[in-house]
Amino acid sequence: MCYIAAEEKDKHMREHIIIRIVSKFFCPFIQLYAFYVIAHGDLGPGGGFQGGVILGASIILYVIAFGMDEGRKRLSQKASDIFISTGVLIYAGIGLLCILAGGAFLEYAELPLGSHHLASHLGIYGIEIGVGITVAFVMITIFFETAKKERFDRQS
């Protein structure tokens, strides 16, 4: 019985070899593009939200190709749960730091980072990263929890 299951598994593996190799090959490029979008939100279109969605999509692509168990091996449930709240915490934390530095909530220019110009720039940069982290990991979590496990693990 166990032997037949292993054989079945092997057969499916071979069937999906193109999908797996292509998605494995594209994953790092998509993630790099996601980081580019998050980092260049102040110069071009995009920003934390769009970059976060692209980052989440890259991991979802990996999960669709390799199955949920393989995906959870790469990104544990605990880690994604922690990252969900880390993003919001970064955002609200920067806001509170602004209050501690003597400004209003989210008044980035008051952060003690050299000039007002630099402080405001870095503050906005920080919150974009926070938005990106939360959005990416919420999308991943929604996918993991919504999709039926058996449907995606059949081929792995």
Added chain:
Amino acid sequence: MIDVMLLLIIVVCAIFALFMKDLLSATIILGIYSFIMATIFTRLNAVDVAFTEASVGAGITSVLMIAALSRTKRYEYHYTKLQRRKPSALFLKVISLLLVIITGAVLVYGTIDMPEFGDPEAPANKHVSPRYIAESEHETSEKNIVTAVLAGYRGYDTLGETTVIFTAGICVILLLRRRINT
């Protein structure tokens, strides 16, 4: 010309998505719909909105719908001829057609009062927009006005949006996560 073409493709996509019995195909067609919508936003010079539409509307929404489909059936329920000809079903159809026509008429009536597209004298372009265009780089030291508005002027709103997404994630975890007793 090309705008009219794109709008026509959108209408065709919407009609096809409605009549498709295979829900996976309908999801893919909705993805195409979002992608053409993103093209239209690019034509309107709203690049940030187009980017969001392409990544969220065409990308993530399709994937999440496919994930939801993996829990339900792929094909729509097929009504028999007898079920479709029942008086109650016909009545529902007439009512929904009337409702759609009335809603459409109200929306079209609402657009009559709207200012000309891109009119510089429109109230929306006279109140805060000049301030953003003139001062945003100096006030928030951001070159992209959209980012300056989202993260600078409306930073509190964006925090709220992020919290909404966070709450959505928490709710999905609370409702759907299966607990494994060890």
